[in-house]
Amino acid sequence: AQSVTQLGSHVSVSEGALVLLRCNYSSSVPPYLFWYVQYPNQGLQLLLKYTTGATLVKGINGFEAEFKKSETSFHLTKPSAHMSDAAEYFCAQGGATNKLIFGTGTLLAVQP
Amino acid sequence: NAGVTQTPKFQVLKTGQSMTLQCAQDMNHNSMYWYRQDPGMGLRLIYYSASEGTTDKGEVPNGYNVSRLNKREFSLRLESAAPSQTSVYFCASSEGDRYGEQYFGPGTRLTVT
Numbered sequence: 001a002q003s004v005t006q007l008g009s010h011v012s013v014s015e016g017a018l019v020l021l022r023c024n025y026s027s028s029v030p031p032y033l034f035w036y037v038q039y040p041n042q043g044l045q046l047l048l049k050y051t052t053g054a055t056l057v058k059g060i061n062g063f064e065a066e067f068k069k070s071e072t073s074f075h076l077t078k079p080s081a082h083m084s085d086a087a088e089y090f091c092a093q094g095g096a097t098n099k100l101i102f103g104t105g106t107l108l109a110v111q112p
Numbered sequence: 113n114a115g116v117t118q119t120p121k122f123q124v125l126k127t128g129q130s131m132t133l134q135c136a137q138d139m140n141h142n143s144m145y146w147y148r149q150d151p152g153m154g155l156r157l158i159y160y161s162a163s164e165g166t167t168d169k170g171e172v173p174n175g176y177n178v179s180r181l182n183k184r185e186f187s188l189r190l191e192s193a194a195p196s197q198t199s200v201y202f203c204a205s206s207e208g209d210r211y212g213e214q215y216f217g218p219g220t221r222l223t224v225t
Contacts, residue, residue: 103154
């Protein structure tokens with residue numbers, strides 16, 4: 001069965017520091033990969049997605065992610081954290097059907 | 113465009129009561145989904161509708177029923193609420209192809225006492 005693993009349910013960084021949120025997927029077919037962000041008491045918003053083509057994907061708010069097939073990974077990064085980045089982040093995998101498989105989420109805290 | 117809307121935003125039920133959560137989208141999407149979100153468990157798919165007139169079970173369908181009323185609307189019904197159904201419920205929609213992103217509503221926070 002397909003699955004998505006997010007390492008670290010809580011990540012804390014200082015404002016201005018690098019943000020790295022980890023995601024590993026498992027899929028027997030070429031995956032389509034997504035990162036979503038959820039701000040407190042809101043629904044999920046799409047940050048970025050990988051379907052085909054360039055493996056480095058840029059999203060909104062300065063985030064980017066790199067698809068690495070050899071490592072089955074799709075880690076999310078941002079060079080410099082901002083207080084407004086504090087939220088929960090979800091990695092998700094599609095591919096075989098129009099359903100998505102979500103990871104369990106990583107709560108990002110940004111310290112001043 | 114309003115996107116995906118959900119009603120109500122909050123609801124408290126007693127065990128055994130029933131209720132229907134409403135969802136509507138104005139993006140002319142083919143597919144619609146119901147998820148529940150619980151701490152530490154991410155989002156789990158309850159039911160989905162790939163297209164108007166079809167519905168299928170997801171990962172956690174027990175205790176729920178759905179109706180795809182038309183292309184715009186997809187409702188979720190709890191016939192006899194249980195405390196284990198205390199959760200935040202999200203509706204989402206997508207165009208229906210396998211690489212299209214899903215668009216989410218703001219959620220319904222349900223407490224069953």
